Amino acid sequence: MNENQKSSAEQESALVPGTEVDAKQSSAQSSGQGSGMLLDLQGVSKIYGDLRALDSVSLSVPAGQWLAVVGSSGSGKTTLMNIIGCMDSPSEGSVLLEGQRLEDMGSAQLADVRKDVVGLVFQKFYLVPHLTAVENVMVAQYYHSVVDEQQALAALERVGLAERAHHLPGQLSGGEQQRVCVARALINNPKLILADEPTGNLDEVNEKIVLEIFRQLHEQGTTLIVVTHDALVASCAQREIMLSHGQLAGETWNDQSARQAYNSAGGRPATSGSTIPSHNPANAPTKSPKTR
Numbered sequence: 001m002n003e004n005q006k007s008s009a010e011q012e013s014a015l016v017p018g019t020e021v022d023a024k025q026s027s028a029q030s031s032g033q034g035s036g037m038l039l040d041l042q043g044v045s046k047i048y049g050d051l052r053a054l055d056s057v058s059l060s061v062p063a064g065q066w067l068a069v070v071g072s073s074g075s076g077k078t079t080l081m082n083i084i085g086c087m088d089s090p091s092e093g094s095v096l097l098e099g100q101r102l103e104d105m106g107s108a109q110l111a112d113v114r115k116d117v118v119g120l121v122f123q124k125f126y127l128v129p130h131l132t133a134v135e136n137v138m139v140a141q142y143y144h145s146v147v148d149e150q151q152a153l154a155a156l157e158r159v160g161l162a163e164r165a166h167h168l169p170g171q172l173s174g175g176e177q178q179r180v181c182v183a184r185a186l187i188n189n190p191k192l193i194l195a196d197e198p199t200g201n202l203d204e205v206n207e208k209i210v211l212e213i214f215r216q217l218h219e220q221g222t223t224l225i226v227v228t229h230d231a232l233v234a235s236c237a238q239r240e241i242m243l244s245h246g247q248l249a250g251e252t253w254n255d256q257s258a259r260q261a262y263n264s265a266g267g268r269p270a271t272s273g274s275t276i277p278s279h280n281p282a283n284a285p286t287k288s289p290k291t292r
């Protein structure tokens with residue numbers, strides 16, 4: 001990446017998750033009220049006028065869990081992911097990430113969390129159009145630590161795009177662009193991957209590539225939260241929650257040993273305002289993990 005490209009990339013950094021130019025040194029504040037979970041949502045609501053896009057959702061996610069979030073269009077999935085990813089703030093309730101309350105953080109600290117803890121695979125975060133695939137991955141490295149082209153190329157190879165590394169986004173298919181976004185999210189080894197419809201643009205072969213990467217990340221201990229409309233993709237997760245009209249409509253465990261570990265660690269079923277979950281882990285039938 002030359003200096004002109006860097007400068008343009010800085011101007012467009014708002015398009016790239018975790019790359020805010022004005023991020024200053026974080027002085028992480030501990031709330032002292034952490035639950036031992038990587039993520040803890042406590043009565044989180046998002047209110048737009050009369051609409052409760054999220055309605056008092058409480059949800060704990062331990063480090064290393066693979067969670068799927070399902071629900072019909074407009075049920076609040078993206079709203080939830082935006083709040084967890086520090087891109088939106090709740091109208092009510094608290095979000096703790098690594099025991100730190102997000103509402104106690106200033107914008108620079110939130111930018112650091114986005115940069116250091118979270119990797120985003122969101123369709124709305126487009127690639128910088130005048131940078132090649134590998135340069136788009138290197139932008140994320142640039143704002144995180146140091147640029148390493150070989151590492152960026154390896155990340156693209158991991159998503160099956162070695163041959164397309166030097167193409168501009170406009171020269172890539174929608175599915176290929178999506179995979180560049182996956183490579184960009186992985187490049188800084190985030191603890192938490194938030195993926196909103198990560199396989200939405202992909203054919204079956206590419207969907208398998210992405211799911212296999214998620215499986216490897218899960219085995220390495222990365223926490224994954226994946227919004228999907230695809231029941232097969234959801235079934236790869238250890239745990240699924242379903243949203244409906246901003247409320248929790250169901251919770252299912254696909255991995256019973258993960259469920260036991262979660263319960264032993266003091267984890268509680270997800271809940272929301274006035275809804276009694278129709279399907280909670282206390283009475284969930286045993287379901288074998290599916291493989292693809």
Ligand SMILES: Nc1ncnc2c1ncn2[C@@H]1O[C@H](COP(=O)(O)OP(=O)(O)OP(=O)(O)O)[C@@H](O)[C@H]1O
Nearest residue numbers: 048051052053071072073074075076077078079080
């Ligand atoms: N900025 C906003 N102002 C007003 N209403 C909003 C805003 N953002 C989202 N909503 C509403 O909140 C509700 C939840 O939206 P959200 O995008 O979270 O749904 P979703 O489950 O992700 O849907 P989809 O699957 O279609 O992406 C919807 O009714 C949506 O219209």
